[in-house]
Each structure stands twice: as structure tokens, then as C-alpha cells.
Amino acid sequence: MPIAVLLGDINVDLLLAIPAYPPEGGEAIANSQVQQLGGSATNTAIGLARMGMAARMIGRVGSDAVGDTALADMAGAGVDTNWISRDPAEPTQTNIVVVSASGERTMFAYRGANARLAPGQIEPDVLEGAGMVHLSGYSLLQSPQRDAAFKLASLAYAAGIPVSLDIPAGVAAEIAQQVRRFAPMLDTVLLGEADIDQMGFATANNIVALGIRAVVVKRGAAGCLLVTAAAATSIPGLAVTVVDTTGAGDAMAAGIIAARLAGLAEDEACQLGATLGALTVGRVGAGLAMPTLREAEALLTTSMTTGRLIDALRAWIGKHTGR
Numbered sequence: 467m468p469i470a471v472l473l474g475d476i477n478v479d480l481l482l483a484i485p486a487y488p489p490e491g492g493e494a495i496a497n498s499q500v501q502q503l504g505g506s507a508t509n510t511a512i513g514l515a516r517m518g519m520a521a522r523m524i525g526r527v528g529s530d531a532v533g534d535t536a537l538a539d540m541a542g543a544g545v546d547t548n549w550i551s552r553d554p555a556e557p558t559q560t561n562i563v564v565v566s567a568s569g570e571r572t573m574f575a576y577r578g579a580n581a582r583l584a585p586g587q588i589e590p591d592v593l594e595g596a597g598m599v600h601l602s603g604y605s606l607l608q609s610p611q612r613d614a615a616f617k618l619a620s621l622a623y624a625a626g627i628p629v630s631l632d633i634p635a636g637v638a639a640e641i642a643q644q645v646r647r648f649a650p651m652l653d654t655v656l657l658g659e660a661d662i663d664q665m666g667f668a669t670a671n672n673i674v675a676l677g678i679r680a681v682v683v684k685r686g687a688a689g690c691l692l693v694t695a696a697a698a699t700s701i702p703g704l705a706v707t708v709v710d711t712t713g714a715g716d717a718m719a720a721g722i723i724a725a726r727l728a729g730l731a732e733d734e735a736c737q738l739g740a741t742l743g744a745l746t747v748g749r750v751g752a753g754l755a756m757p758t759l760r761e762a763e764a765l766l767t768t769s770m771t772t773g774r775l776i777d778a779l780r781a782w783i784g785k786h787t788g789r
């Protein structure tokens with residue numbers, strides 16, 4: 467099976483669940499505190515590993531203890547960490563993730579070592595065995611990390627390897643110009659419904675018109691919309707109790723990439739993405755909390771009992787567990 471190569475942030479998320487936001491200068495006492503591995507592309511890499519896929523991560527952490535833990539956690543989950551460098555001066559990014567009573571996340575971050583990933587770190591052999599390349603939208607925020615992302619996308623495009631870009635909630639307007647610059651090299655773009663307007667596109671079809679083969683519009687509890695030049699297909703959301711929305715988009719990307727690498731159709735890939743997204747909002751955080759194949763199968767079985775996707779998931783499980 468071809469592997470996925472991912473470029474983006476490697477973070478430690480400090481998740482604080484608060485009952486309500488305080489006024490500026492006030493204090494919110496959290497109901498709980500969880501510290502765990504995070505970073506959008508890292509979460510997607512772990513999600514892919516949880517699906518039994520091979521994932522190679524390109525990124526940068528600090529020369530600090532949290533960087534050691536992040537690398538060990540990723541390697542322990544089965545992600546190839548050989549293309550991750552250490553910054554001698556900047557810290558591993560730590561995100562304060564404030565989760566409100568409705569489960570919505572708001573983040574505070576210093577980008578530290580992530581932003582210092584340089585194009586010199588991207589050698590052509592990073593694409594050895596690659597079937598897909600995935601970029602996190604956070605990697606388009608600043609150079610030199612953005613230049614590294616551009617170099618990787620250019621190499622992949624030249625080699626005929628499809629490139630996907632996930633645009634996380636909150637940064638769309640900031641990276642709108644960069645998305646247009648990267649567009650000729652992109653195969654698939656995932657973005658939130660509200661981001662389409664914020665980026666000045668008005669409709670998902672206008673993004674497709676840039677030459678992008680598939681646009682996946684993330685719609686929270688409503689699921690997602692797959693838009694190609696030929697059709698728009700709605701994939702409904704699965705019913706779950708929302709605990710924390712952190713990483714839902716990252717999990718969705720993992721499902722889509724895994725299914726595509728496994729040769730499933732585009733709408734089935736989105737269905738698996740929506741399943742992993744729904745499972746993720748039902749738990750605290752992302753990182754090592756990314757759903758497994760068995761969890762995806764169990765949730766999908768409650769909404770559909772037959773079909774190629776379920777068969778494929780069962781075959782995957784059989785292959786990885788000998789069941």
C-alpha cells in the first residue's frame with residue numbers, strides 16, 4: 467500500500483474545559499485539564515496510523531522535553547518520525563486549547579519550532595513510496611515553514627502524487643492568498659463552510675474552478691459536502707454527543723486519505739472521514755485519542771450495515787488483526 471507523507475505542526479495541546487468565558491482580565495476556572503500530543507498534521511498522521519496506514523511526518527520540534535515526548539508518542543503510534551528535525555532555540559509549540567461548554571475549541575499558540583521548518587529539510591527521497599501528500603493549512607501561515615510546504619507540494623506535483631490541503635477553522639482568511647498560490651499543485655482541499663466566504667470564494671465551485679479536483683466542505687454536525695466539477699454530494703453527519711470539537715477536521719482528513727490510499731471511491735472516502743470526525747468530537751482532544759478502525763466500523767455499522775465501505779473496513783481489520 468502506498469504511504470501518506472504529511473507536513474505540518476507537531477504540538478502539545480493543553481486542553482482546558484471551561485464552563486464560560488471570563489471578561490478580559492478575568493479568570494476562568496477549568497473543570498478539567500488534559501495535556502496531549504496535537505498539531506493538525508500530527509493528528510492526521512496518527513489517525514492514518516490508527517487506520518493501519520503508513521504515515522511519514524515532516525516537521526520540527528524544539529530541543530525540549532515536550533519535543534522528546536511528542537516524538538516518542540508519534541513513533542509509538544507507528545508514525546515515521548525520521549523526517550522530523552529539532553530546533554536548537556525555539557520551543558515545541560504548546561497550544562492552550564480552551565473548550566467551552568458546547569464543546570467548541572478556541573486556541574492560543576506560539577508557533578515556535580514549527581514555523582522554522584526549512585525547505586532544506588525537504589529532499590526528493592522523502593516521497594519514496596508516497597501515494598499521497600497532505601499539508602496542514604497552518605503550514606501556510608509563515609516562512610520558512612511555508613516555503614518547505616511549497617517545495618514538498620512542487621515535488622509531489624511533478625511526480626504525479628496527489629496533494630491535499632486541510633484548512634482548519636480560524637486561519638482561512640489569513641492564508642487565502644497562499645491557497646490561491648498553491649492551488650495549481652493541489653488535488654483536494656478541505657475547508658469549513660464559513661471559510662469559503664471568508665476566503666473570498668463565495669462558492670465551493672469557485673475553488674474547483676482553480677483546477678482543484680475535489681473540495682470537501684466541512685459542515686460540523688451536518689457532515690460534509692463533496693464538490694467536484696461533475697457533482698456535489700452531501701454526506702450526512704453521524705449522530706454523536708459532542709464533548710470537544712478539537713481535531714474533528716484532522717480526523718476527517720485522515721479518513722479521506724486512508725480510504726483513497728485503499729482505493730475506495732471519493733464519496734466513500736468522505737464517509738469514512740465524517741465517521742472519524744464524529745468519533746473525535748465525542749472525546750477530549752486529538753493526537754493519541756484519534757479513532758481506530760474498530761471504532762469506525764462500530765459507528766458505521768449502526769448507520770449502514772452493508773456497502774463497499776463497511777466491507778473494506780472489515781477487510782482492513784481482518785488484515786491488521788488476523789480476524
Ligand SMILES: Nc1ncnc2c1ncn2[C@@H]1O[C@H](COP(=O)(O)OP(=O)(O)OP(=O)(O)O)[C@@H](O)[C@H]1O
Nearest residue numbers: 634635684685686687689713714715716740743744
Ligand atoms: N457535532 C458533530 N457531529 C457529527 N459529526 C461531526 C460533528 N462535528 C464535526 N463532525 C464531523 O467532522 C468533520 C469535521 O469537523 P468540523 O466541520 O468541525 O471541521 P473543522 O472546523 O475543520 O475542525 P477542526 O479545525 O477543529 O479540526 C465534519 O465535516 C463532520 O463530518
Ligand SMILES: O=C(O)C(=O)C[C@H](O)[C@H](O)CO
Nearest residue numbers: 475477504505506561604713
Ligand atoms: O496544527 C496546529 O498548529 C494546531 O493549532 C492544531 C492543534 O494543536 C490541535 O491539535 C487541533 O487540531
